[in-house]
Amino acid sequence: MSESRRTNLSPSALTFSWDNCHRCLWLEYNHQLRVPATMPLVGELAEMQESYFFSASGLAAGTPVLTTSMHPDIPLGKVVSHGGWVQSTPIKVNGEDTHLDIRGKYDLLIEFDNGTYGVIDCKMQANESNKSKFYSPQLEAYAYALENPVKGEPKKVSVLGIYAWSLDKPWGDVNFGFGYRVKSSWYPIERDPIALEKRLTDFVTMVNGDMPESKASCKQCSYIADRDAIIKGK
Numbered sequence: 001m002s003e004s005r006r007t008n009l010s011p012s013a014l015t016f017s018w019d020n021c022h023r024c025l026w027l028e029y030n031h032q033l034r035v036p037a038t039m040p041l042v043g044e045l046a047e048m049q050e051s052y053f054f055s056a057s058g059l060a061a062g063t064p065v066l067t068t069s070m071h072p073d074i075p076l077g078k079v080v081s082h083g084g085w086v087q088s089t090p091i092k093v094n095g096e097d098t099h100l101d102i103r104g105k106y107d108l109l110i111e112f113d114n115g116t117y118g119v120i121d122c123k124m125q126a127n128e129s130n131k132s133k134f135y136s137p138q139l140e141a142y143a144y145a146l147e148n149p150v151k152g153e154p155k156k157v158s159v160l161g162i163y164a165w166s167l168d169k170p171w172g173d174v175n176f177g178f179g180y181r182v183k184s185s186w187y188p189i190e191r192d193p194i195a196l197e198k199r200l201t202d203f204v205t206m207v208n209g210d211m212p213e214s215k216a217s218c219k220q221c222s223y224i225a226d227r228d229a230i231i232k233g234k
């Protein structure tokens, strides 16, 4: 067992990374070796979109934004937090604590009048596309951490969903400046703790097992192998 292995599971690892080849994930979670990646503009656009509804202009300080100003289909609630960290108690597999807990940062937290909460993940998309099924384990992981926090009071989560902006058309002029008009979409996600439990079990089993095979079709691994062969031949 590597001493440098990760002890926090990031909710996003349950979607993109899990869907990809498991060898990179195994290396990251056992040796903290991450694939270098750059995602130009993604972080900046996401931050702008999320903060727009957390600190909306025109509202007196401390006045929460209501979900009705985001999309009419989102259940009525107040946006009470943006980019908050959550950390769960240890993940259990077959009733036993594992070395991993869930730790991550949600986009928006909604509070409803009945005392329950909602977690909204914000997305920027080129075209309207419902990815709620794909993101379900990630959102369910935030709910798990809020309902089973390592510190503080548990929060009951009743709503999960994706709030997406997709590109519509450019607008503006040279005097006012230019922008992209976007369409907003709401994709609710059904709570599914059983599916999360299965994904977490599969994840922990993979991480605790032998290093998985790499994917033959991955250009990154072919690049590393070709590069190593050249360097070793010098």
Ligand code: SF4
Pocket (backbone or CB within 6 Å): 020, 021, 022, 023, 024, 214, 215, 216, 218, 219, 220, 221
């Ligand atoms: S094939 Fe190699 S580089 Fe590609 S995801 Fe798997 S381990 Fe990573």
